[in-house]
Amino acid sequence: xxxxxxxxxxxxxxxxxxxxxxxxxxxxxxxxxxxxxxxxxxxxxxxxxxxxxxxxxxxxxxxxxxxxxxxxxxxxxxxxxxxxxxxxxxxxxxxxxxxxxxxxxxxxxxxxxxxxxxxxxxxxxxxxxxxxxxxxxxxxxxxxxxxxxxxxxxxxxxxxxxxxxxxxxxxxxxxxxxxxxxxxxxxxxxxxxxxxxxxxxxxxxxxxxxxxxxxxxxxxxxxxxxxxxxxxxxxxxxxxxxxxxxxxxxxxxxxxxxxxxxxxxxxxxxxxxxxxxxxxxxxxxxxxxxxxxxxxxxxxxxxxxxxxxxxxxxxxxxxxxxxxxxxxxxxxxxxxxxxxxxxxxxxxxxxxxxxxxxxxxxxxxxxxxxxxxxxxxxxxxxxxxxxxxxxxxxxxxxxxxxxxxxxxxxxxxxxxxxxxxxxxxxxxxxxxxxxxxxxxxxxxxx
Amino acid sequence: xxxxxxxxxxxxxxxxxxxxxxxxxxxxxxxxxxxxxxxxxxxxxxxxxxxxxxxxxxxxxxxxxxxxxxxxxxxxxxxxxxxxxxxxxxxxxxxxxxxxxxxxxxxxxxxxxxxxxxxxxxxxxxxxxxxxxxxxxxxxxxxxxxxxxxxxxxxxxxxxxxxxxxxxxxxxxxxxxxxxxxxxxxxxxxxxxxxxxxxxxxxxxxxxxxxxxxxxxxxxxxxxxxxxxxxxxxxxxxxxxxxxxxxxxxxxxxxxxxxxxxxxxxxxxxxxxxxxxxxxxxxxxxxxxxxxxxxxxxxxxxxxxxxxxxxxxxxxxxxxxxxxxxxxxxxxxxxxxxxxxxxxxxxxxxxxxxxxxxxxxxxxxxxxxxxxxxxxxxxxxxxxxxxxxxxxxxxxxxxxxxxxxxxxxxxxxxxxxxxxxxxxxxxxxxxxxxxxxxxxxxxxxxxxxxxxxxxxxxxxxxxxxxxxxxxxxxxxxxxxxxxxxxxxxxxxxxxxxxxxxxxxxxxxxxxxxxxxxxxxxxxxxxxxxxxx
Numbered sequence: 001x002x003x004x005x006x007x008x009x010x011x012x013x014x015x016x017x018x019x020x021x022x023x024x025x026x027x028x029x030x031x032x033x034x035x036x037x038x039x040x041x042x043x044x045x046x047x048x049x050x051x052x053x054x055x056x057x058x059x060x061x062x063x064x065x066x067x068x069x070x071x072x073x074x075x076x077x078x079x080x081x082x083x084x085x086x087x088x089x090x091x092x093x094x095x096x097x098x099x100x101x102x103x104x105x106x107x108x109x110x111x112x113x114x115x116x117x118x119x120x121x122x123x124x125x126x127x128x129x130x131x132x133x134x135x136x137x138x139x140x141x142x143x144x145x146x147x148x149x150x151x152x153x154x155x156x157x158x159x160x161x162x163x164x165x166x167x168x169x170x171x172x173x174x175x176x177x178x179x180x181x182x183x184x185x186x187x188x189x190x191x192x193x194x195x196x197x198x199x200x201x202x203x204x205x206x207x208x209x210x211x212x213x214x215x216x217x218x219x220x221x222x223x224x225x226x227x228x229x230x231x232x233x234x235x236x237x238x239x240x241x242x243x244x245x246x247x248x249x250x251x252x253x254x255x256x257x258x259x260x261x262x263x264x265x266x267x268x269x270x271x272x273x274x275x276x277x278x279x280x281x282x283x284x285x286x287x288x289x290x291x292x293x294x295x296x297x298x299x300x301x302x303x304x305x306x307x308x309x310x311x312x313x314x315x316x317x318x319x320x321x322x323x324x325x326x327x328x329x330x331x332x333x334x335x336x337x338x339x340x341x342x343x344x345x346x347x348x349x350x351x352x353x354x355x356x357x358x359x360x361x362x363x364x365x366x367x368x369x370x371x372x373x374x375x376x377x378x379x380x381x382x383x384x385x386x387x388x389x390x391x392x393x394x395x396x397x398x399x400x401x402x403x404x405x406x407x408x409x410x411x412x413x414x415x416x417x418x419x420x421x422x423x424x425x426x427x428x429x430x431x432x433x434x435x436x437x438x439x440x441x442x443x444x445x446x
Numbered sequence: 447x448x449x450x451x452x453x454x455x456x457x458x459x460x461x462x463x464x465x466x467x468x469x470x471x472x473x474x475x476x477x478x479x480x481x482x483x484x485x486x487x488x489x490x491x492x493x494x495x496x497x498x499x500x501x502x503x504x505x506x507x508x509x510x511x512x513x514x515x516x517x518x519x520x521x522x523x524x525x526x527x528x529x530x531x532x533x534x535x536x537x538x539x540x541x542x543x544x545x546x547x548x549x550x551x552x553x554x555x556x557x558x559x560x561x562x563x564x565x566x567x568x569x570x571x572x573x574x575x576x577x578x579x580x581x582x583x584x585x586x587x588x589x590x591x592x593x594x595x596x597x598x599x600x601x602x603x604x605x606x607x608x609x610x611x612x613x614x615x616x617x618x619x620x621x622x623x624x625x626x627x628x629x630x631x632x633x634x635x636x637x638x639x640x641x642x643x644x645x646x647x648x649x650x651x652x653x654x655x656x657x658x659x660x661x662x663x664x665x666x667x668x669x670x671x672x673x674x675x676x677x678x679x680x681x682x683x684x685x686x687x688x689x690x691x692x693x694x695x696x697x698x699x700x701x702x703x704x705x706x707x708x709x710x711x712x713x714x715x716x717x718x719x720x721x722x723x724x725x726x727x728x729x730x731x732x733x734x735x736x737x738x739x740x741x742x743x744x745x746x747x748x749x750x751x752x753x754x755x756x757x758x759x760x761x762x763x764x765x766x767x768x769x770x771x772x773x774x775x776x777x778x779x780x781x782x783x784x785x786x787x788x789x790x791x792x793x794x795x796x797x798x799x800x801x802x803x804x805x806x807x808x809x810x811x812x813x814x815x816x817x818x819x820x821x822x823x824x825x826x827x828x829x830x831x832x833x834x835x836x837x838x839x840x841x842x843x844x845x846x847x848x849x850x851x852x853x854x855x856x857x858x859x860x861x862x863x864x865x866x867x868x869x870x871x872x873x874x875x876x877x878x879x880x881x882x883x884x885x886x887x888x889x890x891x892x893x894x895x896x897x898x899x900x901x902x903x904x905x906x907x908x909x910x911x912x913x914x915x916x917x918x919x920x921x922x923x924x925x926x927x928x929x930x931x932x933x934x935x936x937x938x939x940x941x942x943x944x945x946x947x948x949x950x951x952x953x954x955x956x957x958x959x960x961x962x963x964x965x966x967x968x969x970x971x972x973x974x975x976x977x978x
Contacts, residue, residue, distance in 0.1 A: 313490030317672030366654030373488045
């Protein structure tokens, strides 16, 4: 897909392009491949394993293969899936599929995506079973979830706003489903609609606040900087995409026309500016360049390396002895780096553990993984050194236990699960109590 | 001591060559044990050692010394692990550690020329290889893939001014690393004066490659690439372990035990505390470097029916040209070496004198020019000005000369014993008339280069330099009467004993032998894999 030029400019339908071309463009903007392509040789044939707090989902094959894919689906089936979150047999789809966003897609766009999928070769690849924790496999729970968190309805143009704003809103809120990661979730895992794009998480990664707040969000970024980030994955001296966002840039935003990115910026500028109480200044504004390598000489105990020793041994080669990176940003600075200046250190730890890799427009970026070289204590010491020197100290201290949890890929148990089990447990206790009293009465009577 | 097998295959040595063998065989399902004489040290520690070392130009100083697995030390005080019996001291350096000497090898990854393998037939000197270039070529391609080699497939590396050479079945896995302005400037002027200059292929990630980041031009390839863009053998040691091989650190092999029927039954090794262990296996691969492999064979009294073990020791013993050019050329950006003059790599002249190659060095010269200025007594602003002036104009070419396999150039067991009770090594080495004649021709090149660059020459000829390219001490050949291993790297004397080392190379050519050893070992591993 990466090599194919996107024909459309903007989310409005241009007359000259075919429905398949438009579908291709829309599928790119919606990043269907992000969840439905596990093996690049089998595009859109599913198989991506998504770990959630409630269990593990394996995404399905959405090629037009009749036996294992969605070849038998009618237009109406396909539209219902995206618009209402309902499968072909009327079953509720798990909301890992972001239909809360896709419900806003216009019907003709949904059918264009289907036309695009039908233009691709069918791939025979049977779907693998999900693994849910009890009782979340039960799709009736999804009905409850929908009742609380889902309203079906297509995007409605706001005539009081510009065309650019409307296109941007459609890209961000409908196609891009940005809120799926960037909006915080409530107790029942629904999106907190009044905190749109104020920061969420995925797979242990923090998806940062991208509201226009200058402290909590990206209000201090210029329009060009935001667009450059979406186009290339890098804005020097501000941020570089890692983790899941690196994939989003690779597969989706870097392939969109410049006008789309400008429209997204237009829209993002107008959503409510939000910050949390812990936000002191913007994520990219922490740290000063300072070279401590001379102080280090001859005083190190390499058998008990400090964070500073580990930094100069493992990191300074690329990020500089002074944390300044390279001038062109190819090897990013840690001074003024969003991942280092965030209020939580999880993304920083995950970058150290797993490295960073990104390929945009044929340009590869690779930071090596240190999971095999450094243990949890060392990574904690290293990230603490980096945080204190270049980051937001509110994220300090990182504990080895936190590093260990992220290394294991542990997904934290959610309050909803405790609540649910608490409720179930309480109900059981009451039931047992009632039963005991009832039995006792019977016993007494006889 | 039971004769239960410890593994299908025991590999002795976890450097690039041993680790490639272990990885290939483990990936094919064989059970593999790797013995490494030295410890495992991670890159961050080596970088820290380098930063803390006051001897930045001593490329061994970041690497820990292990009393149980000693390596030669020359600075600050020589440890005489290699006892030099003369007439020329063979001061080879190597690292005994997981990953081996490729931790600081500068990553030159050359192929030999087809004619290098037919030296005796074509020019009447030295020895022929028992295999030809066509046989080796597919394995070169695989070795380049394994190491992630970048280079220019359009270059004529034979220096004859023709089309792309030597022949390649596929391009380099990575595109050529862009030349620094220095390399460009030197190449242009040298080429105008008639020198045939070409890119040096190197196992350096010009783009991210298999988890390695792209080279960021730290100019620290020796003694340690701080980011791992330069290939080092620990990469395949780790891959071998992931494929199921087991690596035992600090395990010094000291005896290969014979069994009936000309086979090797087991290897004995000792730990730093002196405790000894025995490992029985179907096959044994000794990949313990060019000198240590010969040492283990000599200690064990195996594979030496030909009396050739330890003989035919070679290097690319060379001279160098150091000059201050008239114009500022600004060396020191990018990797420490990028290009070579190959005009004298091959030709009829090899009947009379050694072939050679001038490798253009690109190391930051500040330390060298500062030391020189200090010797002249400069201080203060004069010193600063001089450093700035000279550092921009300091040019060094290291010449690698082709040496011949002379039976009298040999390594033997020394009389002294180290703390582990194992003997040191004694080396007798002479450069020989063939090399001296080649150096005289190289000297004419130096004169021309000094003129071309309107330069002031800083070094005088005559000082031989070891290039640490240890070859020949376990020489390959088709005749069991005068060689140690056959074309498959199998010892003539023991059907289950293989040698995987640059030590098997029978004709040195003028290029660093690492990629050739890697190609040979991949070919050997395929063969062993088929039989295990």
